[in-house]
Every structure is written in C-alpha cells, then in structure tokens.
Amino acid sequence: MANPPSPPSLFRDPWAKKDAWRKHPVFAKRAMLGSMFPGFGVAVVAFTTYVLVDNLILSKDNEHKH
Template sequence: MASPPPPPPVFRDPWAKREAWRKHPVFSRRAMLGSMFPGFGIALVAFTTYVIVDNIYLSAKPDSHH
C-alpha cells in the first residue's frame, strides 16, 4: 500500500503582520459605506418627520380663501 504524499511545507509569511490591517473590520465594505455619508440617516429621519407633520397640519387647516 502506498502512503499518502507528505503535505507541502508551510512557509511563514514575513509580511503577515504588516498586511493584517487590511482585514480589520474598520476597513470592511460596510463600514466604508456607512462612513461615506455621515449624518445622512439622522437627516433623512428629520426631513421625513418634517414632511409628514407639515402635510398633516396643512391638510387639517380649513381653506380660508374662498
């Protein structure tokens, strides 16, 4: 019976520590997209609230110009 071939030698990457920052979660695609437009979510909620309140108050007032 033939024995399986020996596994290939594992070489240690001398630059692994210097390249580790690329895999950090801060540099993920989601984090980059989230920080691309800071304050956009808050502005969107504030604007939506303004439009809804404005439409409710404008539609609730009777038309005084006949």
C-alpha cells in the first residue's frame, strides 16, 4: 500500500496548538464587549425606573402641594 500524500507545509504549522486559543468563542469580540461592562444593563434599568417614578408619580404629588 502506498502512503497517502502529505499535506502541504501550510497545514503543518508547529505553532497551531499554541495559537488555537485565539479562535476560541470565549475570546470573540461579541463576548468581550458583553463582559466589558458588567452590571451595566441592571444599572440602566434601575436608573430608568428611578427617572420614570420621579417624573410621573412624584411630580403629580408636588403639583397639588403648590
């Protein structure tokens, strides 16, 4: 039996294993941006709730006091 042809030297990269971590999904740009500001989503919801309560509910109470 004949040996199968060897792949070109392009595919025999000695550093391929050491460089494989760069293509892992954990290091994707979307994953990095999502974890760049932890708690930002919670802070936006809390601030929006505060502003709505302050403007809608508390402003009605202040109009009657004047």
